[in-house]
Amino acid sequence: MPDVERLERTIETKAVVLPKERERFDTWWFLVLAVAGVVALLVFVKPDPFLRIVLFLRDGIGVTVRITVISFAFILVVGLIGGLGRLAKNWLIHGIASLYVEIIRGIPLLVQLLFLYFAFPQVLDTVGAWLMKLSPSLHGAGKWLVDVKPDPFVMAVAGLTICYGAYMSEIYRAGIQSISKGQMEAARSLGMSYFQAMRYVILPQAVRVILPPVGNEFVALLKDSSLVSVVAVSDMTRRGREFMSSSFMSLETWTMVALLYLVMTLFASRVVAYIERKTAFAK
Amino acid sequence: MQNEIIIIQGAVKRFGRVEALRGVDLTVRRGEVVVIIGPSGSGKSTLLRCINHLESLDEGCIIVDGIPLTQAENINRVRAEVGIVFQQFNLFPHLTALENITLAQRVVRKRSREESERIAMELLKKVGIPEKAHAYPAQLSGGQQQRVAIARALAMQPKIMLFDEPTSALDPEMIKEVLDVMLALAKEGMTMVVVSHEMGFARAAADRIIFMDEGQIVEETTPELLFTAPKHERTKLFLSKILH
Numbered sequence: 001m002p003d004v005e006r007l008e009r010t011i012e013t014k015a016v017v018l019p020k021e022r023e024r025f026d027t028w029w030f031l032v033l034a035v036a037g038v039v040a041l042l043v044f045v046k047p048d049p050f051l052r053i054v055l056f057l058r059d060g061i062g063v064t065v066r067i068t069v070i071s072f073a074f075i076l077v078v079g080l081i082g083g084l085g086r087l088a089k090n091w092l093i094h095g096i097a098s099l100y101v102e103i104i105r106g107i108p109l110l111v112q113l114l115f116l117y118f119a120f121p122q123v124l125d126t127v128g129a130w131l132m133k134l135s136p137s138l139h140g141a142g143k144w145l146v147d148v149k150p151d152p153f154v155m156a157v158a159g160l161t162i163c164y165g166a167y168m169s170e171i172y173r174a175g176i177q178s179i180s181k182g183q184m185e186a187a188r189s190l191g192m193s194y195f196q197a198m199r200y201v202i203l204p205q206a207v208r209v210i211l212p213p214v215g216n217e218f219v220a221l222l223k224d225s226s227l228v229s230v231v232a233v234s235d236m237t238r239r240g241r242e243f244m245s246s247s248f249m250s251l252e253t254w255t256m257v258a259l260l261y262l263v264m265t266l267f268a269s270r271v272v273a274y275i276e277r278k279t280a281f282a283k
Numbered sequence: 284m285q286n287e288i289i290i291i292q293g294a295v296k297r298f299g300r301v302e303a304l305r306g307v308d309l310t311v312r313r314g315e316v317v318v319i320i321g322p323s324g325s326g327k328s329t330l331l332r333c334i335n336h337l338e339s340l341d342e343g344c345i346i347v348d349g350i351p352l353t354q355a356e357n358i359n360r361v362r363a364e365v366g367i368v369f370q371q372f373n374l375f376p377h378l379t380a381l382e383n384i385t386l387a388q389r390v391v392r393k394r395s396r397e398e399s400e401r402i403a404m405e406l407l408k409k410v411g412i413p414e415k416a417h418a419y420p421a422q423l424s425g426g427q428q429q430r431v432a433i434a435r436a437l438a439m440q441p442k443i444m445l446f447d448e449p450t451s452a453l454d455p456e457m458i459k460e461v462l463d464v465m466l467a468l469a470k471e472g473m474t475m476v477v478v479s480h481e482m483g484f485a486r487a488a489a490d491r492i493i494f495m496d497e498g499q500i501v502e503e504t505t506p507e508l509l510f511t512a513p514k515h516e517r518t519k520l521f522l523s524k525i526l527h
Contacts, residue, residue, distance in 0.1 A: 185337050186373035186432075190387035190439060191363030200386055204377050 026273060032266045039259050049249055053256045060239030061260065067153070067235060068222045071160040075221070076214075078161055079168025084198075086173045097169065104166035110227050113159040117231035121150050156228035164221055171217065175210035176202055208279055215272030219265050226261075236260060288313045288443060288474055289334060293343035296329055296498075303329040305498035306343070311443075316475045318485040318506075321495035322521060327478045330495070331445050334476065335365040348442055363391055366436030370448040372428040374420040380407065380431045381416040384438045392439065399438070406434035410464050426457030433464055444468065446477040480525055486510070494518045 042050040085097025104112070128145030131138040179202050187197035229238035240257040244250055289311040296304040303326045311317055319327045332338045333345060336358045345352045347361045375383050384403035388394045394402070407413045410430035412423075420428055429449060436444060446465065450458045462484050469475055469488040479485070485492055486506045494502040494515070502509075502518045510526075513519045 180371075180373075182369060182371050182373035183375065186369065186375070187387075189335055189337060189362055189365075189367045190435070191359050191391040192387060193359060196390050200390060201375055205375075208377070 026270060026277075028266075028273070029270055032263065032270055035259060035263050035266060039256070039263060042256070042259075049247065049252050050256060053243060053249075053253055054260075056243045057236055057239045057257065057260065060234055060236035063153075063234055064222070064225055064236040065264070067156055067160070067228060067233065068218075068225045071157050071164065071225070072218055072221055074157065074161040075164045075168050075217070078165030079172050082165055082169025083172025083176060086169060087176060101166045101169050104163055109159070109163045109224055110230065112163050113156065113227055113231050116159045116162075117150060117152065117155045120155075121148075124148065152228075152232040156225075156231055156233045159231075160221065160225065160228070164217060164224075168214070168217060171210050171213045172206070175206035178209050179205050211272070211276050211279065215269065215276070218272065219268050222265055222268060223261065286312050288348050289476070290346040291330075291334075291343070292345075294330065294333060294340050294345065295342035296326070296333060296338060297341050302498050304333070304340075307495075307498070307500055309493070309500065311474060311476060314472045314474055315490045316469045316473075316477065316488050317491050317493060318489040319476065319478045319493045319495060320480055320485070320521070320525075321501075325495040326498040327495045328447050331367070331447050331476060331478050334443075334445055335362050335367055337367075359391075363439055364441055365443045365445060366439060366441035367445040367447065368429070368432050368436055368449045370451050372420070372425070372432045372452070374428055374432055374435070376420050379417050379419055380412070380423065383420070383431055384435045387435070388438050402438055403434070406437050407431070409437075409467075410434050411460070424457060425453045426460045429453065429457075429461045430464055433461075433468075437468075443474045443476070446475065446479065448478050448480075450479065450481055482510075482526065494521065496521070 039054075043054055082097050082100060085093050086101065088094045088097070124145045128142040128147075131142030131145065134142075176198075183201055183205070184197055187201040188194070192200070225235060226237040229235050229241065234242075236257060240253050244253040247253070287310050289309070291307055291309040294304045294307040294309075295302065305326075307326070307330060309317075309330070319330065321327050329338055333340055334347065336352055340352075348364055350357050350361050352358065352361055374380075375386065378386060381400065381403050384406060385396070385399040388399035388402065389396065392399075404413060404416065407416055410433055412427050412430055415423060415427060415431070420431070423431065433444075433449075449465070450461050453461065458481070462481060465475070465477070465484065466488055475488075477484070477489075489506050492504055492506055492509045493500055494504075494509075494513075494517075496517050502513065502515050504514070509518070509522070513522060
């Protein structure tokens, strides 16, 4: 048995990624160019309605990109905290993190967004009114809660972050767990604290492991951001619906919206693949 | 400065229902080289790992260089004084050999980049592979990786070095290069606790040999006496199996 283990170890440690293979041109970029080309062709050959549609969607494209990028930044942080929480030995921290992940994963994103935008303000109103009644010193805080108007953009970012943060927690957890226990032991035995070991030893390795699933999450988020159109955010999907209801050109509108999403998602997955190749190390 | 650098008293460690250590007393003096042998599952690695608190004791106490290993705030202090070398090397695969050796110096000892790199290069020369400074672990042989791991531990200037079966994962032709480094270290007067069945090393470097079985110390003796006149039946049986 030890011989088999030793052999496996040798195979593992000797499998070095060849630099040639890493630098080879990624042919999937042609697909991105092809889809972008179709969009350009439609706009050029039939400016009416396609150029009109693109111009109408323009701010929506910006909103979609902004909401995706901003949410993703928060999601990376929430996911890290959630993932570390899931791995915590402290039962309370572990319990809270696990509860968060299990509950959020069990509710559809669309329902979460609807709840945040339509139901949550009512919760704030109730709590605010209760605070105002409770004590004069809390009157200010209570009044603020009653008066505060939910900003659609903020609520959308919050909703996406809460939902995707749960999935991201599981990705971080799996990534950290995939690093052998010996790495943490070696780091700790050199006198590093838990967080130093995480920062300098475990996470740099885990990040390379989780990059593909994290990239997938980004692409999925880009698509799921279309759901925020139901909570009064003027993203690309909502702008598409507005154009359609004024022009009645369903086929043209949704073809263009679909193509634009496709250009963005294909582009994003190519960027992820590029980063993956750049950060790969001999293992 | 007291002469006993490691004092272990009544050490008990349980993994679930299994008792890995069943009341171990051991004292190691400054500069002493102690080799621990024994069949697998006898608790020798567990004992070693308890000395720098990779495992915590269920009963008993360990005092390292006058610091009891009970309060949490002492643990990082003790760990920086106690280097450990693992069977599986456990080098950081995303860092070069040089970076493996400088990381803890910079993060824990707060040394500058220049100073930690100077120390790292000196240590790489000492273990005989200065030319591999910028190689990644995957580009090194097992013996070279283990020598980098020794250099990494030495960079913290530990007072004690622990070796947990340092040559068990190595191909036969690489064992000597690692043992040579360990022998040199022993000659310099480093306090060492070594779990290993390399009897050549034990004969050449050990001041004391400890035979463990079933979580207890069965016999404590010198290398000469162990090979010529083992006292216990279990020791004899074990020796007859490993000295073929």
